[in-house]
Amino acid sequence: MLDVSTRRAPLTASPLDTLAPAAKTVPVANLRALPSAARLAFRGREAAIGRAGAVFGVELPREACRFNNSQGKFALWLGPDEWLLLAPATSATPIFEAMDAALGDLPHALVDVSARSVGIEISGSEAARVLNHGCPLDLHVSAFPIGMCTRTLLGKAEIVLMRTGADVFQIDVWRSFASYVWKFLEEARREFE
Secondary structure (H helix, E strand, C coil): CCCCCCCCCCCCCCCCCCCHHHCCCCHHHEEEECCCEEEEEEEECHHHHHHHHHHHCCCCCCCCCEEEEECCEEEEEEECCEEEEEEECCCHHHHHHHHHHHHCCCCEEEEECCCCEEEEEEECCCHHHHHCCCCCCCCCCCCCCCCEEEEEEECCEEEEEEEEECCEEEEEEEHHHHHHHHHHHHHHCHHHC
16 A cells, blocks of 8 residues: 655755845845745635635635735635645645645645745836846736736746735746746846846
């Protein structure tokens, strides 16, 4: 019988650990590495959605490309039956176990993807312009308002982008592309130094 209870130890080192401290301060486009976070990929149908949100502590959005947040946690709509759940500076294990127990026999998929990606925040009056050096989206606040999120590209890397403030964006990027994305943003904001 296969023992599925075995878990890998979480990755503690981030590919940004050496890049972030060396970053120059550019107030109009400030970069910072976000703290580690529990990341759960959730897929489910109507019966499981409400229960998952109640256990996670954030209602799962039903509107395309939107996120809800509460007490530092984020629930991002990524597809008709797919959400990314983020809980900064938290272990995924207790959240995973509570959600798995609450969802019981309801059809769903819940995967701990905490080790898959890291977070980057870019903020300041020129943050959208810096992102548009490699992101094809219209990032004007009227087209990409606060509370919006989506999968997109930044240069050659797939990212999840969300707008958390008028001039604040958060990026979720796979670890293998994190250094590339950080350096891309560093280069794009050089004109504002």
